Amino acid sequence: MNPQVKKEHYFRKKYDDLGRFISYYYQIDLARSLEPESILEVGVGNGTVSDYLKKAGHKVTTVDVDPELKPDRLADVRKLPFGAASFDAVLAYEILEHLPFSELEKALGELKRVSARHVLISLPYRSTGFELALKFPWVRTIFSRPFLNLFFRIPLRFGGFETSGQHYWEIDSAEYSLRKVRKIIKKHLKIKRELRPVLNHYHYFFVLEK
Numbered sequence: 001m002n003p004q005v006k007k008e009h010y011f012r013k014k015y016d017d018l019g020r021f022i023s024y025y026y027q028i029d030l031a032r033s034l035e036p037e038s039i040l041e042v043g044v045g046n047g048t049v050s051d052y053l054k055k056a057g058h059k060v061t062t063v064d065v066d067p068e069l070k071p072d073r074l075a076d077v078r079k080l081p082f083g084a085a086s087f088d089a090v091l092a093y094e095i096l097e098h099l100p101f102s103e104l105e106k107a108l109g110e111l112k113r114v115s116a117r118h119v120l121i122s123l124p125y126r127s128t129g130f131e132l133a134l135k136f137p138w139v140r141t142i143f144s145r146p147f148l149n150l151f152f153r154i155p156l157r158f159g160g161f162e163t164s165g166q167h168y169w170e171i172d173s174a175e176y177s178l179r180k181v182r183k184i185i186k187k188h189l190k191i192k193r194e195l196r197p198v199l200n201h202y203h204y205f206f207v208l209e210k
Contacts, residue, residue, distance in 0.1 A: 016046070019200035024048050026197045026205060027093050027122070032056060034118050036088030042077050042111070043095040044069040061087070077107045085116040093122045094203065097167040101176060108188045117210055119189055123181065124170040125196075125204040129153040133198055149198045171204060178204075 027049045031039060037059060041050045044064040054060045063080065064071035075081050077095060090111050099107055111119045135147040155173035158164075169176045185191060189208035197203055 019197075019202065022197050022200045023093075023122070023203045024052075026195070026203070027091070027120075028052050030120050030205065030207060031089060031091055032058070034089050034120075036118070038087045038089075040080075040082070040087040040090045040114060042080075042090065042092040044071045045094075049091070049093070078103060078110055080110050080114050082114045084113055086114050088116050089118040089120060090115040091120045093120070094124065096121060097124055097169055099168060101169040104181075104184055105187065108185065112188050112210060115210060119208040119210075120205070121208065122203045122205045124167060124202055125153075125155070125178070126158045126170040126172040127153050127155045127201060129201055131199065131201065147198070151196070151201065153201060 031049075031053060039053060039058050039060045041053075041060060041062045042064075044050065044062050044066075047062075047069075050060045050062050061073065062071040063073045063075050063077075065074065065076055067074055073081055077092065078099070092107075092111055096104055096107055108119075111121070130152045132150040133147055134149075139148065140146055155171075155177075157174040158167075158170045158172040158176060161168050164170070171178050171181055182191065185206060185208065189210060191206060192209050193205075193207040195205050195207075197205070
């Protein structure tokens with residue numbers, strides 16, 4: 001499998017905007033909340049997530065199809081070079097949309113196979129909407145959360161690979177609905193949790209269990 005984007009794509013100012021760093025927080029926080037000893041990250045990107053988790057004391061192995069990103073192992077998510085249940089947690093953030101939709105189940109099967117318990121994925125969700133984030137004194141005391149977030153999503157149709165130039169598919173209002181994606185995921189893994197980062201409704205996260 002050839003990389004859809006070049007190495008330089010992950011190091012542009014446009015790529016690492018505020019929304020991306022918000023997503024990094026969720027990627028890291030979801031992984032560390034599971035308290036895994038060993039982690040497999042599929043898709044290196046610019047190394048932000050794996051670098052943090054390594055420095056936080058986790059044993060992280062990275063895999064990617066692009067040798068220029070210098071992963072620990074060079075491999076395709078559809079054929080991972082590891083034995084069954086090799087890692088406590090397997091991460092595949094913003095990866096699966098780079099495969100044809102017909103290959104989604106095969107990739108999920110591999111993620112499940114090499115995980116001992118948890119799989120964390122995020123997928124792009126093509127939509128627009130209205131969002132309001134509120135933070136004020138004593139919000140954590142009153143609501144047991146750091147802020148209140150009100151969001152109304154309006155799903156949009158995915159224009160296709162020719163339009164995006166990067167993704168084969170995205171969760172949308174038409175062919176790749178959230179309901180359809182959930183149904184496929186549930187064939188392989190139990191959905192423990194779904195969430196959307198505040199101020200970044202484009203990334204949609206799934207916490208999955210074997």
